[in-house]
Amino acid sequence: MGTLTIGKLAAKGGVGVETVRYYQRRGLLAEPTRDNGIRRYGDDDVHRLRFIRSAQAAGFTLEEIGELLSLDALQDRTRAHALAEARIVAIDAKIVELQSARASLARLATECAGNTSVACPIISAFEA
């Protein structure tokens, strides 16, 4: 039991009120205690909500995040370790991909700068 209303919690988590309700429906956040029908949240809910956002930024889907949360409760180290490792591999691949895309875009930006006579070949920007 806490003191935060859903609006305060949402603000602390950087999401909208509807999103909190949505996460509750998805089972990512527990149904909190009610004060006269009104949901009341505590700091643990704030942590949980922030965890969800961070895990999303790491590329986990909401479904995977649900699993992570349940693993946390079960202290299932093995599975947690496996999920983390798998995500690290995916992140590394994504970073490489983004770096390559960045290089292509930088080249494109250079070639499209100014009104030089050099062509500005957008479609071929990602070749090679």
Place this chain on the structure above:
Amino acid sequence: MGTLTIGKLAAKGGVGVETVRYYQRRGLLAEPTRDNGIRRYGDDDVHRLRFIRSAQAAGFTLEEIGELLSLDALQDRTRAHALAEARIVAIDAKIVELQSARASLARLATECAGNTSVACPIISAFEA
């Protein structure tokens, strides 16, 4: 006019046949010439399709990609340059975010490895 059927084009672009049709509906690929009702594609279509996939990997939405393709036709260097720069900024931010997430996950993986007595705190993995 080319020699490739939609299936061959899709294979060269690493997508499904339905995806090619979808891109056509979205206006990302031009309606090709027909040979007896059958779409025929050429190398330029392959380039275009591959460009779409690369641009997607760079984080452009299909709508933005549509704009890029039209800019290419218009040789609008200024706008192309602006879009490229904006995307580079977004990519850099994303890379930083992913690197941070990676570090958190690496920490989590270390702490959840083995059956040591150290806790395996999944929810707090992304704090700090």
Place this chain on the structure above:
DNA sequence: ATAGGTGCTGTACCATGGTACGGAGTCAAG
């Protein structure tokens, strides 16, 4: 000449992650 593999069309459906009501009740400040 017949069976598979493609191709055609249109429309419907899918997953993901929310977002937006409407109509009601509650709470705190002026």
Place this chain on the structure above:
DNA sequence: CTTGACTCCGTACCATGGTACAGCACCTAT
């Protein structure tokens, strides 16, 4: 004691990027 902000619930809707038919035509190899 009213006004405005916030909350409740359920259901419907949204954007993005596809994916899946159904029902038909065509071409090629066996």
